[in-house]
Amino acid sequence: MQDRFQRQLRELRVSVIDRCNFRCTYCMPADSLQGRGVFLPLEKLLTDHEMETMVRAFVDLGVRKLRITGGEPLLRPGLPALIEQLVTIPGIDDVALTTNGVLLPRLAQDLRDAGLDRLTVSLDTLNREVLAEMSGGKAKLEQILEGIEAAVAAGFQQLKINTVVQKGVNDHTVMDLVGHFRNTPHRLRLIEYMDVGNSNHWNKSDVVPNAEWIEIINRKWPIKRVNSKNPAETAQRYEYLDGAGEIGFISSITQPFCGGCTRARVTADGIFYTCLFSDKGTNLMPLIRHSADPGELSGKIASIWAARDDRYSEERGLSDHTREKVEMYRLGG
Numbered sequence: 001m002q003d004r005f006q007r008q009l010r011e012l013r014v015s016v017i018d019r020c021n022f023r024c025t026y027c028m029p030a031d032s033l034q035g036r037g038v039f040l041p042l043e044k045l046l047t048d049h050e051m052e053t054m055v056r057a058f059v060d061l062g063v064r065k066l067r068i069t070g071g072e073p074l075l076r077p078g079l080p081a082l083i084e085q086l087v088t089i090p091g092i093d094d095v096a097l098t099t100n101g102v103l104l105p106r107l108a109q110d111l112r113d114a115g116l117d118r119l120t121v122s123l124d125t126l127n128r129e130v131l132a133e134m135s136g137g138k139a140k141l142e143q144i145l146e147g148i149e150a151a152v153a154a155g156f157q158q159l160k161i162n163t164v165v166q167k168g169v170n171d172h173t174v175m176d177l178v179g180h181f182r183n184t185p186h187r188l189r190l191i192e193y194m195d196v197g198n199s200n201h202w203n204k205s206d207v208v209p210n211a212e213w214i215e216i217i218n219r220k221w222p223i224k225r226v227n228s229k230n231p232a233e234t235a236q237r238y239e240y241l242d243g244a245g246e247i248g249f250i251s252s253i254t255q256p257f258c259g260g261c262t263r264a265r266v267t268a269d270g271i272f273y274t275c276l277f278s279d280k281g282t283n284l285m286p287l288i289r290h291s292a293d294p295g296e297l298s299g300k301i302a303s304i305w306a307a308r309d310d311r312y313s314e315e316r317g318l319s320d321h322t323r324e325k326v327e328m329y330r331l332g333g
Contacts, residue, residue, distance in 0.1 A: 001061045003274075003308035010232060010262035011065040012058045015332040016079065017045065017268050020072040022100055023136025024124075025200060026164050027328045030136045032199030045268045048082045050288050052089065054266060057297040059091040061305070063264070067096045068116075069332025071268070074103040080110040087115035096120065098162070098332065100139070101147030108147070108154035119151050120160040125173040126180060134170060148186075158185040160248075166193045167208050178217055182244040189235050189248035195316070196276055197327035210249040214238065223247065231260035256313030264305065265331050272301065275310035279325050 001009040019039045023030040046054065055066060066086060073079060087095050096118040097111065104121075111119075123144050125131050131139050151159060161181060165171055174190065181188040190213050195202035217223060221244065226237040234257060235248035251257075265273045270285035282304055287297040 001302055001305050003305055005259070005309065005311070007260070007308075008262050009058070009062045009264060009305050011067070011264070012055065012063045013067045013069055013263060013265045013332050014051065014055065015069050015071060015266070015268045015330065016051070016073045016082065017076040018071045018330050019075050020070060020100075020329055021075065021102060022072070022138040024164075025134050025136070025169070026166065026193055026202075027196070027200065028136075029199055029201075032201075040269055042077070045076075046270050046285070046288065048078065048085060050270070051082060052085050053294070054270065054284065054288050054297070055086055055092075056089055057294065057301055058264065059089055060298050061302055064091065064093045065096075066092055066094070067098065067332070069098050071329050071332075072100055072103075073097055074099050074107055076268075080107065080114040083111060083116050084114040087117075094118065098122065099147075101144040101151075102139070104147030105150040108150040108156065112154040112156060116156075118158075118160070119156045120162055121148055121151070122162045122164075123148075123177070124163050124165075125170040126176050127170070127173045130170050130173055134166075158187065161186055161188045162191055163188060164191045164193055165208050165213075167206050169206075171208050174213065175216070175220070178221075178247065181247075182221065182240065184245060187237075187246045187248055189250055191250040192253040194252050194276075195325075196331075197325050197329075199327055204253070207253050209254045210236075210251040211254065214249065217247065232262040233260070252313050253316070256311075256316070258311035258314045261310075264301075267326075267330050271330075272304060273326060273331060274304065274308045275312055276328075276331060277312035277325050278310070278331075281326065 020028055094117050097116055098120040101121040124134050128141050131141055163177055165174060177188060190210055192210055193207050222241040223238040224241060226239050235250045237246055237248050239246045270288055271281040272284050273281040287300055291297060
């Protein structure tokens with residue numbers, strides 16, 4: 001399957017729940033939610049069987065990599081059982097999950113036993129006060145670090161650590177994180193603060209270009225670019241010249257990578273989006289739940305992907321992008 005720009009459909013990111021136990025300022029800020037009941041009731045979520053049906057339809061069209069997201073996906077009841085179903089789908093080569101890590105001490109071993117291949121943990125700072133501010137007072141550093149330790153103990157030897165950098169918020173703590181994850185198998189990834197959704201009050205002045213971090217890090221610990229043969233890879237990878245591991249940079253604002261994007265996204269209630277910055281999606285739930293012909297669902301997905309012309313990050317600033325966009329906690333990252 002190719003879209004209008006000849007981008008293949010290769011990766012699927014599935015949100016399994018829109019709830020989260022954090023209120024991060026760049027995703028689900030508490031002041032924007034205003035205490036409203038904005039989350040889906042559990043009975044509105046796709047069931048495990050329906051998730052499997054949906055993923056199989058995407059795999060039939062070329063998807064080979066699957067990422068489980070949220071909200072906070074570990075809040076979904078029975079998640080290891082769902083993953084156990086998904087990893088057995090013929091054609092899936094890789095199943096990963098992104099989490100804030102707090103529930104990993106309880107679930108990491110079950111996730112590994114279910115067949116999960118990889119884990120990404122979100123950690124924006126090692127400073128306890130800054131972490132509390134960025135998470136809406138919900139995150140405790142010790143819990144996240146314990147989650148990372150539990151993941152390693154369960155057999156996830158190399159984690160990705162995602163850090164969203166906001167100017168004037170946590171940028172002064174970034175080098176502490178870089179130093180912490182040097183000489184470990186884990187790969188820290190610095191992510192430019194993005195305008196996903198509308199509730200995070202994004203402003204370009206709050207973005208720290210990753211080019212600045214590359215220069216700063218290189219002065220202290222020399223690094224060199226790792227060439228990638230995968231045009232769909234979101235992160236630019238660098239390795240330390242002293243052999244202390246790798247670090248990655250996701251630069252959607254200053255260096256858009258729309259041209260290589262092969263990712264589709266589906267929310268926990270079955271809404272299909274073709275871009276992280278979409279303002280509208282297509283409800284697949286009726287076909288997933290009621291169609292007797294599996295080919296009907298695949299055909300619908302194929303027609304949507306074939307018409308896809310998204311390149312929001314490349315067009316950012318060239319036209320009016322003040323339109324409402326789906327929130328990150330609905331789509332996952």
